[in-house]
Amino acid sequence: MLSTNIKTLKYFFKLTNRISKTYILKSILASVFKAWTPFLNIIIPKLIIDELLGGKSIKRLIIYVVVLTIGNLLLKIINNHFIRIMELARIDLFNKMDSYLGEKCVDMDFENIENPEVLDLKERAFFSIYNLDAIGRTLENASIIIYETITLLGLGYILAILNPIIIAVVLFIVFVNSFIFKKIEKIRFEDNQKAIFDNRAFGYFLRMTSDFSMGKDIRLYKVAPLILKKSKYFTDNLLHIYSRQFTAIGKYSGISNINMQIQMIFIYAYLAMGVIKETIGIGSFTMYANAVKNFSTSIMSLVNSIIEINQMCMYLELFIKFDSIESKNSRGSISTSNIKDFEIEFKNISFKYPNKKEYTLKNISIVIKTGEKLSVVGLNGAGKTTFIKLISRLYEPTEGSILLGGVDIKEYTYEEYMKLLAIVFQDFKLLSFSIRDNLSNKICEGRDDEEIIISCLDKVGFGDDLAKLNNGIDTNIYKNFDEKGIEFSGGQAQKIAIARALYKDSPIVILDEPTSALDPISEYEVYNSFNNLVKGKTAIYISHRLSSTRFSDRIAVFKDGEIIEYGNHYDLIKNEDSLYANMYNTQATYYVT
Template sequence: MQSINKRFNLKGLHLLLSVVWKTSPFVFVTVLLVTLANTALQFIPVLMPKIIIDELMGQCRNSILARDIALFVAVSLGLNVFTMALQYYINTKNLEITKEFNLKIGSKLLTMDYEYTESPAALDKKEQAYQAISASGGITSLLNTLISTISSLLSIAGLIYILSTLNYLIIGIIVLIILINTLLQRKTRNIQYSFWHKLIPVNREYNYFYRTILDFNFGKDIRLYNIKDLLLQKSKQNMKKTVDNMMELTNKKSLYACVTEIAVLVQQGVIYGYMAYKVLNNSINIGSFTMYVSAVYKLSQNINLIIGYIINLSQSLLYLNAFVEFINLPNQKQRTGQPVKLTNPYQLKLVNVSFKYPAAEQYTLHNVSLTLNSGDRLSVVGMNGSGKTTLIKLITRLYDPTEGEILLNGVNIKNYDYTEYLDLFSVVFQDFRFLAASLKDNITVGQGCKERTHLLETLSKVNLHEKIEGFVNQEDTMLYKIFDEQGVDLSGGESQRLAIARALYKDAPIVILDEPTAALDPLSEYHLYSHFNDLTANKTAIYISHRLSSCKFCDTIAVFQRGQLIEKGSHEELMACSSGIYREMFNAQAKQYVI
């Protein structure tokens, strides 16, 4: 286990150094200079008292005393100012380095397999990665700890040399006491890391409820359904778990801290007693006594510090290991492959496709075979939970089938270049999202803005042209008021039409609409249906809807039940089947309208 942790710690250290080098190679030079300056500052309070006391006890020359004191003050002041200037530069670069680490997390979130976004284990790793940047002071603390560690090592070497002129036994006593304290500190750090690791899922849950409280989109539901009490209760439960764990941690740390203090007092009593004995026997003078006392204090302090630094460094790198694990989460999907050369006619075919979500026991889809030819309009219907949206996730390669295969022109879609394959689809999911950016950016995102006439034509197709033309900034109007007080909040139906506009603007050969009219009023729905063929002209369309009247616009209807394809045919063919599920569902809806 230790070798594994060591390997990951080295990975974390390598990552840290590589990011520092990328941000500014000069940081390494600055670190070296700060280290040397800090080391020099360690010896001034050790040597200065001896020199001054020796002069006072000897010839007591005022000019020499004044010169020595002025020299020590000037050197101390100069080194401190020099160190502060360099430390300011390092802290400035630390901000850039921290941002670089945040960008690495963002980049990973944008490129990792979609299935990780629905995996609690992967989400915990993401939370650990974010906390790794801020744990124990974050990246800034980590770099400063490196500087302090090197500085303390150099100081210890010099102080050991000074004390060796008195007695090596003193060094042995100091090292023994510090080794005892080290074991106690290590236990404390292990407890602290275990506490941090245990709180990851608790913090993730707390952050979710906290973000929900701050999310204005939940405002109406919170008030109308009195969700306030539930949210506060959940938050309090999470806080109680955190407090209970912190109390346990504090109690154990306090016990170890008490033992550490006792050991230090014993060390000081023995060493100071020995040096007082040497003075009484005239083995050393008062100036040397002062120097040795300061050296003992500094050595003890630096050894304690360096052990603490090493433990902190190891602990921080252990936290950083969580960051490394997250950004190194392997993508299971094959990303590279043969280019997609889509020529008409083309065919998308599912062959005995079955799928079950990771860690799930039951299949969401089972043994589905379906063929979609270029230009076809397919309607997918079924009860909630029948696997309709999962089917779309498989076709668009957000997930890969557990069994079976999906073929495009006879080639398994896994063998195509992943990015090129995704370019074939314009999709509107039920849970679509928009950015707090301009309306134009939300429609043209990822495509680049073509001619304005093309954008306006797209808006006209979804009956949004007049609405957006009425805004002062028209298509440059900001969506939401997060960054702009003049931003707009669209209604549910308008947002859904904007999502459809984004899909149409992409102009991909295959259009997939998942419940596209759920938030539309009857007139807008009629407008969409009546222009359905125009919207999907020369394209292949897959249409998911609970409103079965939309199926009349499609060539083929696929009926799903409990993850299986149980019926397939045109509206007329399925209505002709007296015992069919589709006929039963259609008549049940039609009956409500007739009544």
């Protein structure tokens, strides 16, 4: 276990130093300074008392008092300065750590984001870092270990002059109490692990109550009492866990305090006997008493910090496991700048999701020529969205390869490859920023053309809605950062998402059921307009409703992960027994009705 903890701490401190180059150095300097602060109030009072009882020199008394007063003032000022420095350094470190973890989550392979085991590890790691403050407590205890070790060396020297037995008594009590503190930390760790599920569940209810999008459903279906009942169940569980924890900790802490008082009684009795026998002066009695008290406090603090760091290592291991998850997907090295032919070819592609036995796609082979419009249709669960996830490199095929311009797509530089794709997924998300920022993403794309933004919005049928907004394209979406932000309808949000894809101006455009919130007429108009807008580009449309198929050059009909029909609309509709004809005619009947 010791070797594991050493490896954990080594990894952690290396990471800390990489994220913040100066934090550890500042912490060491602050700790070294703090270590010497007790000695002024241990040694100088002894000299003052000895002078009062012995030499009675006014001059020396004044010097001692001035040294004690000014010394304490300077120590206080310098110590407060270090506290401010470390507080700012801590805030800076935690901000950078947040950014680091954010980048880790963003850069993680998409398959890990959908992997329950990884999600559970992430939950446990984040609970350790944010709820239990494992990073902050580890750094704080490391600092305590540094300055308490230095303090103990100085105090140990003073007490050794008196009698080494004093040190032995203190160490014995510390040894006994260390088992008590270890037991306390074990109780905390076990109870915190038990509380993870209840904390996670209660967190869901907290997020639910602050999610404005759920407000209508909560009111219409009167589920507030149900939410409160279920959340109370988890809060009661947490209350039970922590009540039991605090009771146990209180019992063990009481035993520890009794041990400490027994220790102090023995030491004060020993010092008092020395004064009575005149082997120790009154000044020395004061110095040794203060030294023993500080020594006992420091060594208990040191032991507690070591025990707590060992405990924090258990939590940090979860964080390190999460941080150590490496990308399996190839990032590629070939530039896309020389691609002239954007033909996409699926060669014998089969795919199954991680930890799944069944294949979602089976032996898919299809060619999408440059500038061709392909509609992918099929019933729910046919594999249509998975087909798009493979093109967009969110997953890599289990078998086979996907070629772009004759080169396997995973060989292309990932960042450059993603610029070739403009995708609108069915579960797209708009950011709580302005409409302008949602479309232009100036930081990454490097361009912000207001006229093109407005033109793209107009082309997808959002022009009339835009004209009604006081701030135009600078209107904020949602109210997270702006009380005047707009909560757009599902149809309006989809139009903005499609306009975002248009603005990106990529050679390959993919729409994965992005018009599901639109009525059939609006959907037809969007597809008709969009089809004209992407002339010369390769376009892939996925939809339950078949509005896109008549605009497409080719149609691929998916069923159970396989392409069972392929051709254009007129060829496929001729076969009345085909799945495509059945789907198309059924929908046409609904529209006519």
